[in-house]
Amino acid sequence: MKKFKNGVSIFYLAIIFLFLYAPILVLIGLSFNNSMSRTVWGGFTFQWYASMTQNDSIIDALGTTLRISIFSSILATILGTAAAVGICAMKKRNAQIMLGATNIPLLNADIVTGISMMLLITRFTHLGEASVMVSHIVFSVPYVIFNVMPRMQQMNASCYEAALDLGASPVYAFYKVVWPELIPGVLSGFLMALTMSLDDFTITYFTKGAGVNTLSTMLYTELRKGIQPELYALSTVLFLLAFGMLFLMNVKKEPNQNRKEAKA
Amino acid sequence: MNNKRQAYLAAPYGLWIIVCTIIPLLFILGYAVTNDAGKLTFDNLLAIADPVNLKCLMLSFKTSIITTVICLLLSYPVALILNSANIKNKSFVVFLFILPMWMNFMLRILAWQIILSNNGLLNSLLSALHIPTQHILYTEKAVILGMVYDFLPYMLLPIYNALSRINNDVIEAAKDLGANNLQVFTRVILPLTKSGVISGIIMVFVPALSSFVVSNVLGGGKVMLIGNVIEQEFTLARDWNTGSGLSIILMIFVLLAMGITQKQDNAGEGGTLI
Numbered sequence: 266m267k268k269f270k271n272g273v274s275i276f277y278l279a280i281i282f283l284f285l286y287a288p289i290l291v292l293i294g295l296s297f298n299n300s301m302s303r304t305v306w307g308g309f310t311f312q313w314y315a316s317m318t319q320n321d322s323i324i325d326a327l328g329t330t331l332r333i334s335i336f337s338s339i340l341a342t343i344l345g346t347a348a349a350v351g352i353c354a355m356k357k358r359n360a361q362i363m364l365g366a367t368n369i370p371l372l373n374a375d376i377v378t379g380i381s382m383m384l385l386i387t388r389f390t391h392l393g394e395a396s397v398m399v400s401h402i403v404f405s406v407p408y409v410i411f412n413v414m415p416r417m418q419q420m421n422a423s424c425y426e427a428a429l430d431l432g433a434s435p436v437y438a439f440y441k442v443v444w445p446e447l448i449p450g451v452l453s454g455f456l457m458a459l460t461m462s463l464d465d466f467t468i469t470y471f472t473k474g475a476g477v478n479t480l481s482t483m484l485y486t487e488l489r490k491g492i493q494p495e496l497y498a499l500s501t502v503l504f505l506l507a508f509g510m511l512f513l514m515n516v517k518k519e520p521n522q523n524r525k526e527a528k529a
Numbered sequence: 530m531n532n533k534r535q536a537y538l539a540a541p542y543g544l545w546i547i548v549c550t551i552i553p554l555l556f557i558l559g560y561a562v563t564n565d566a567g568k569l570t571f572d573n574l575l576a577i578a579d580p581v582n583l584k585c586l587m588l589s590f591k592t593s594i595i596t597t598v599i600c601l602l603l604s605y606p607v608a609l610i611l612n613s614a615n616i617k618n619k620s621f622v623v624f625l626f627i628l629p630m631w632m633n634f635m636l637r638i639l640a641w642q643i644i645l646s647n648n649g650l651l652n653s654l655l656s657a658l659h660i661p662t663q664h665i666l667y668t669e670k671a672v673i674l675g676m677v678y679d680f681l682p683y684m685l686l687p688i689y690n691a692l693s694r695i696n697n698d699v700i701e702a703a704k705d706l707g708a709n710n711l712q713v714f715t716r717v718i719l720p721l722t723k724s725g726v727i728s729g730i731i732m733v734f735v736p737a738l739s740s741f742v743v744s745n746v747l748g749g750g751k752v753m754l755i756g757n758v759i760e761q762e763f764t765l766a767r768d769w770n771t772g773s774g775l776s777i778i779l780m781i782f783v784l785l786a787m788g789i790t791q792k793q794d795n796a797g798e799g800g801t802l803i
Contacts, residue, residue, distance in 0.1 A: 488635075
């Protein structure tokens with residue numbers, strides 16, 4: 266009976282994984298397809314991998330995507346970490362107001378956030394690349410704050426006070442006592458901000474200026490006239506990079522905190 | 530700790546919230562209650578009563594509810610299986626569920642277009658197996674499938690987190706006291722994972738309600754959701770006032786849906802979703 270139950274479990278997981286990975290396998294397949302058509306298999310080729318670095322519009326969109334994601338997630342991390350440290354020192358009522366406001370971009374529909382930022386920005390200046398960066402910070406700061414806050418709250422305040430009593434300056438005490446405790450939260454907040462920013466379409470779509478294209482918005486405009494096959498190749502490379510990175514991180518973490526990780 | 534000075538660290542963020550979160554929402558509200566001449570009007574909000582828009586809103590509710598239910602039914606067993614002791618490397622399996630999100634969202638949806646199209650992969654497979662081919666692409670079914678695909682991890686992770694927090698002793702105690710497996714599930718496991726289920730429902734239902742990309746790509750313009758209506762007001766019709774009015778209506782429905790869902794969570798584990 267137990268064996269049967271196990272078999273059913275594994276079969277069910279396999280079906281779900283097939284559902285999750287089928288589109289990805291299709292895309293990886295297309296990146297090797299020697300045909301411009303999406304539905305016809307024209308033989309195996311590496312030519313899209315070779316030509317993707319020569320395709321200016323794609324390299325341009327990749328550059329824009331990376332610039333926006335990296336800048337916005339770094340700034341969001343700085344802003345959010347400072348905010349989390351500050352909010353923890355606030356009176357309960359003020360802290361609740363701040364956290365309530367922090368929830369707004371998380372709970373609001375993306376389309377509403379995007380439109381509201383567009384309305385604000387077009388009133389005072391014009392849309393461009395900077396407007397996308399600012400809007401990305403708006404939706405990524407909450408992820409940083411909600412990753413750093415628990416770390417702050419779990420920390421024993423006496424350690425910091427002890428450092429001060431022993432003659433450390435507040436900045437030195439923060440750097441030596443508080444900061445090392447915060448790092449994991451800051452890092453996971455940064456990674457979440459980066460992921461959300463890289464994958465965002467809706468907010469970018471509403472806040473980008475003419476001529477600014479990230480990979481997502483470029484793909485959207487190409488959906489009707491046909492996707493350049495180099496984009497499949499590029500996405501496959503990016504996916505494999507992410508896979509490698511996450512895989513390494515996962516393997517490294519495995520031995521000591523398997524159980525803890527599942528809870529986080 | 531010098532609390533006052535430390536609290537000032539949040540000052541830039543306080544300013545940020547006001548400028549980039551509160552004021553933009555006031556801008557939407559401002560556009561929503563005025564016409565293009567700047568006069569006060571409620572026409573933009575009442576535009577939702579227009580039968581065409583109302584139909585789109587109803588369709589949005591229908592697809593989001595179906596999507597949420599399917600996500601819940603698919604992911605709860607997955608979370609249970611992952612949480613059971615049979616699988617050794619759990620965090621790796623969880624990682625495999627998040628990994629697809631690293632392929633560009635637009636491409637993943639596009640891949641479904643390729644799979645579902647009339648002479649696409651699915652139908653080739655079906656005809657090879659001598660099963661009648663299906664016409665799925667550009668119907669509501671395709672849109673729901675795309676949304677389920679896109680939002681499944683958002684349902685799975687909170688449920689899995691809630692499950693993994695349950696202390697095994699509680700389950701053993703229930704069994705010692707004579708509960709059978711079904712009773713353990715309905716009386717112990719289900720109530721203890723309620724908050725996870727509720728976060729999952731919110732995290733799937735809210736984006737599903739306002740989505741416009743999935744319905745655009747997999748619905749091919751034939752499935753109009755409220756998100757598509759708002760998008761077209763801004764990009765095609767260039768009627769920012771009506772678009773803002775409908776956005777405010779959408780916001781109200783999102784808040785209502787969230788309020789109702791969260792009210793069920795009387796255990797009150799706190800407000801954050803992550």
